Amino acid sequence: MSREESQAQTRERLIDTAQQLFVANGYGGASIRDIANKAGYSQGAFYSNFASKEDVLLELLRRHMTAEATHLSRVMSGDGDDSEQIFAELDAWASTLNHDADWCMLSIELQLHANRSQTFAVEYQKVWDRHRSDLGQVIGQLFHKLGRIPPAEPAELAAAFMALSHGLALQRMSTRPDPSGSLIMAFLRGLIANAEREKAG
Structure with a gap:
């Protein structure tokens, strides 16, 4: 070696x-x-x-968020625009959301430590903002593929879904089975169904 x-x-x-x-x-x-x-x-x-324990926490956060954004980007990178296929792939991803009990606990630790440590909060926010931007691009692509206009800035929608996911993770210990993925998909489908259609041309 x-x-x-x-x-x-x-x-x-x-x-x-x-x-x-x-x-x-x-x-x-x-x-x-x-x-x-x-x-x-x-x-x-x-x-x-x-350099510190905080560096390890940030590395764990980066890895988790990068893997999530990469997977969703791969779903959107296909040439097809068939809504059923796209939703089937998103449903498959959502079905695994928050099923990692270790990550649920770790996400709570990350948020709590960000509240306690100003220096960590600054770096935590940088990683969070990057993830919000990456997911915003995915959401923008999704609406465009389906010929719909997002009801808000894609990055703002991404922030809302991230907050929903982490909020549900905080309740993970008291909720069986975990509803996070199905709820996020229900909200997403509702937003798309009620969104205005893009004008042709």
């Missing part, structure tokens, strides 16, 4: 371990020493990859 491969493996193990401990013990209950020890490394190995 090359030095670069070994370092990448160390980084991934630290990220995975940090996620497990954040979920199990909360952000405040997981120390850098705990993360390093459980992953099988020294604290020096942690600091050679991350």
Whole structure:
């Protein structure tokens, strides 16, 4: 294994371990020493990859949001504009939304820590804004493919759906089965059905 491969493996193990401990013990209950020890490394190995626990939190957030935006962009990148096919693919994505209990717990930790730490909140907002922009592009493409005019700026609609998803995640522990995906799709279908049609030409 090359030095670069070994370092990448160390980084991934630290990220995975940090996620497990954040979920199990909360952000405040997981120390850098705990993360390093459980992953099988020294604290020096942690600091050679991350400046702080907050950096790990932000990396977890970026990965989750990037994967979501990439998947939805792939759905919209197809040449077809058949509404049934598009909705079938979106329904398939929505059916898995918030089913990862670990991510639901972690998303709560992220929001709580952003409320407590001003420096983290600034970086958190940057990642959030990027995701809102990416999802806004997807929503804009969706309405255009279906020949409809969005009832609000696509980025604003994206922010509303993100808030709905995270709000439902906060209720995840008391709701079985999880309704997040079906509710988001119900709202989306309603917005599209009531949206004005684009003018021909």
